[in-house]
Amino acid sequence: MKIKNICCIGAGYVGGPTMAVIAQKNPEIKVTVVDINKERIAAWNDENVENIPIYEPGLSAVVAEARGRNLFFSTEVDKAIDEAEMIFISVNTPTKTYGIGKGMAADLKWIELCARQIARVAKEDKIIVEKSTLPVRTAEALKSILDNTGNGVNFQILSNPEFLAEGTAIDDLHNPDRILIGGDSSSKAGKIATQALVDVYASWVSEEKILTTNVWSSELSKLTANAFLAQRVSSINAMSELCEHTGADVNEISRAIGMDSRIGPKFLKASVGFGGSCFQKDILNLVYIAKSFGLNEVADYWEQVIIMNDHQKRRFAENIVKTLFNTVSGKKIALLGWAFKKDTNDTRESAAIYVADYLLNERAEIVVYDPKVKAEQIYADLDYLGSRNPEENRNLLKVVEKPYTACKDAHAIAVLTEWDEFKAYDWENIYNCMLKPAFLFDGRNILDRKKLANLGFATNSIGLPAVQMSKEKKLTSLATAG
Numbered sequence: 206m207k208i209k210n211i212c213c214i215g216a217g218y219v220g221g222p223t224m225a226v227i228a229q230k231n232p233e234i235k236v237t238v239v240d241i242n243k244e245r246i247a248a249w250n251d252e253n254v255e256n257i258p259i260y261e262p263g264l265s266a267v268v269a270e271a272r273g274r275n276l277f278f279s280t281e282v283d284k285a286i287d288e289a290e291m292i293f294i295s296v297n298t299p300t301k302t303y304g305i306g307k308g309m310a311a312d313l314k315w316i317e318l319c320a321r322q323i324a325r326v327a328k329e330d331k332i333i334v335e336k337s338t339l340p341v342r343t344a345e346a347l348k349s350i351l352d353n354t355g356n357g358v359n360f361q362i363l364s365n366p367e368f369l370a371e372g373t374a375i376d377d378l379h380n381p382d383r384i385l386i387g388g389d390s391s392s393k394a395g396k397i398a399t400q401a402l403v404d405v406y407a408s409w410v411s412e413e414k415i416l417t418t419n420v421w422s423s424e425l426s427k428l429t430a431n432a433f434l435a436q437r438v439s440s441i442n443a444m445s446e447l448c449e450h451t452g453a454d455v456n457e458i459s460r461a462i463g464m465d466s467r468i469g470p471k472f473l474k475a476s477v478g479f480g481g482s483c484f485q486k487d488i489l490n491l492v493y494i495a496k497s498f499g500l501n502e503v504a505d506y507w508e509q510v511i512i513m514n515d516h517q518k519r520r521f522a523e524n525i526v527k528t529l530f531n532t533v534s535g536k537k538i539a540l541l542g543w544a545f546k547k548d549t550n551d552t553r554e555s556a557a558i559y560v561a562d563y564l565l566n567e568r569a570e571i572v573v574y575d576p577k578v579k580a581e582q583i584y585a586d587l588d589y590l591g592s593r594n595p596e597e598n599r600n601l602l603k604v605v606e607k608p609y610t611a612c613k614d615a616h617a618i619a620v621l622t623e624w625d626e627f628k629a630y631d632w633e634n635i636y637n638c639m640l641k642p643a644f645l646f647d648g649r650n651i652l653d654r655k656k657l658a659n660l661g662f663a664t665n666s667i668g669l670p671a672v673q674m675s676k677e678k679k680l681t682s683l684a685t686a687g
């Protein structure tokens with residue numbers, strides 16, 4: 206079966222880039238990405254392709270190539286469903302904020318709405334592809350809704366989780382480590398549907414990288430992958446705290462263990478804590494699923510990854526207060542970076558939000574600079590926490606357009622995102638315009654500590670002893686072991 210018409214419900218961080226690449230690589234397939242968010246769709250359709258709603262290196266070029274040719278963005282959801290043979294569901298599946306499973310389970314409200322809409326509209330057989338990250342066995346619930354509320358047409362459900370990371374989405378989509386497709390291999394219709402999706406990817410991905418499994422393995426593989434990745438970050442962050450007490454250097458440890466081919470070098474970068482819309486949500490979901498089967502040891506094991514991450518964010522903020530002589534009240538602190546990682550404008554669950562909130566509770570005056578995040582987003586993130594009213598957030602935290610404005614007259618600077626441009630700043634100039642002692646907290650270990658100490662900064666990094674240049678021009682450690 207050759208697919209001619211694809212619809213994707215959800216034009217977000219996954220639906221947008223994924224469909225743009227599918228359209229780019231399959232010019233003969235019409236790909237329509239639909240969303241209920243009118244502004245988002247308008248931004249995807251903006252004449253100036255640089256104004257698309259997601260910042261992702263290389264994305265605007267792909268959109269420019271395919272948009273209007275075979276890639277379309279629309280709010281006409283019913284029409285797109287009706288026309289497509291294959292429908293991707295790529296809507297948000299956040300952690301539930303109410304009712305049973307509050308704070309843990311995935312909220313499948315939007316998934317269910319999609320299923321009901323597809324069932325209502327579809328007049329011909331359709332292949333439904335789960336692109337969103339979902340709890341294991343969601344396909345069963347989807348099938349039940351589709352079959353019980355539909356117009357008697359047949360639905361095949363495939364699981365096709367997305368493994369792209371933000372900031373490298375286009376490269377990840379162009380050169381994926383693997384494509385995972387879960388389908389029903391026991392029926393002819395299931396096999397045909399799976400092959401139809403394999404063919405879409407085979408336009409640019411070699412067949413040995415396209416893995417087909419049963420639906421449940423595919424759904425659970427996605428949660429497992431994120432749990433393993435996040436666990437690596439929490440593991441190295443746990444060691445970073447031990448390093449700070451022993452004089453060991455976490456960067457050296459990452460290098461040393463990463464050379465063991467069984468461990469591998471990636472994802473061993475100690476940081477202020479992982480953020481992003483996926484890791485925490487997906488692990489909490491995994492914990493909830495394990496608990497719901499009574500597997501308490503399994504649940505506790507994975508929950509520790511989150512506990513460690515919360516600890517890492519908190520202790521970073523606590524360290525700022527302690528180092529600034531136990532008070533930051535009325536002190537200006539510059540935060541460089543708000544996004545949860547570099548090369549994205551996404552701020553969901555960014556460590557910066559929690560560090561800022563902690564410091565605001567300590568009555569600091571905060572100034573934020575991020576090259577890609579807009580002020581409204583920063584305030585929306587803080588307001589969402591509900592720690593203080595919106596007016597107070599706007600009084601106590603300012604967002605500026607230039608890094609040097611953020612740092613001028615600051616008592617301390619905290620680097621919270623690893624944007625490359627931070628490394629290239631004129632740090633001497635920044636030092637000169639700060640209050641002294643000039644404290645710098647590098648939550649990403651990206652800056653040259655020796656150079657900064659030479660300029661006069663008192664530098665704190667993650668998993669490394671704090672350093673400062675003594676009067677005799679000797680690099681001294683500020684930390685006492687133990």
Ligand SMILES: NC(=O)c1ccc[n+]([C@@H]2O[C@H](COP(=O)([O-])OP(=O)(O)OC[C@H]3O[C@@H](n4cnc5c(N)ncnc54)[C@H](O)[C@@H]3O)[C@@H](O)[C@H]2O)c1
Nearest residue numbers: 215216217218219240241242295296297298315337338367
């Ligand atoms: N962000 C990532 O890097 C990433 C990577 C892999 C997987 N995922 C998973 O992909 C899914 C989507 O994530 P995202 O980051 O793209 O979310 P997102 O919030 O950026 O986008 C989801 C979009 O779906 C739209 N939507 C919701 N319900 C709708 C409906 N009934 N009809 C039409 N549109 C609807 C929303 O308006 C929104 O624009 C989630 O399950 C997530 O866990 C995300």
Ligand SMILES: O=c1ccn([C@@H]2O[C@H](COP(=O)(O)OP(=O)(O)O[C@H]3O[C@H](CO)[C@@H](O)[C@H](O)[C@H]3O)[C@@H](O)[C@H]2O)c(=O)[nH]1
Nearest residue numbers: 367368369370371438472473474476479480481483545546
């Ligand atoms: O060594 C590391 C690696 C990452 N991080 C942090 O971990 C978070 C997540 O980073 P990353 O995984 O690169 O970005 P995401 O876009 O969240 O991607 C993850 O989550 C996606 C959504 O499910 C998956 O598709 C991806 O495979 C998975 O990497 C960020 O805050 C990073 O700064 C570290 O602190 N140290």
